[in-house]
Amino acid sequence: MVYAHLKPLHVFQPIFNWVATGMTNINELLDWVLVPVVLVVKILFKGMFFVLRPIISLFNPQSVIVSQEDQVTFDKDRHKKRKRAGKQ
DSSP, X not given: OHHHHOGGGGGGHHHHHHHHHHHHHHHHHHHHHHHHHHHHHHHHHHHHHHHHHHHHHHHXXXXXXXXXXXXXXXXXXXXXXXXXXXXX
């Protein structure tokens, strides 16, 4: 913001452009270098998931089929349904 309002600082414009170009080149180089690293990390995590998934599934309880009598109802008329079921 100061640079925009102070005209004497515009003398440094070529230096700022040179630094910006250098930073752009460094950023592109890092992007290019990190692509294999990211791929290796992804492969490692997928491998860990593939190995650990069966182990984790041993600790998860299996779903159980519940009869209608054991199901919980959350509607307003649940007391009426119980009375009707009791009469039958």
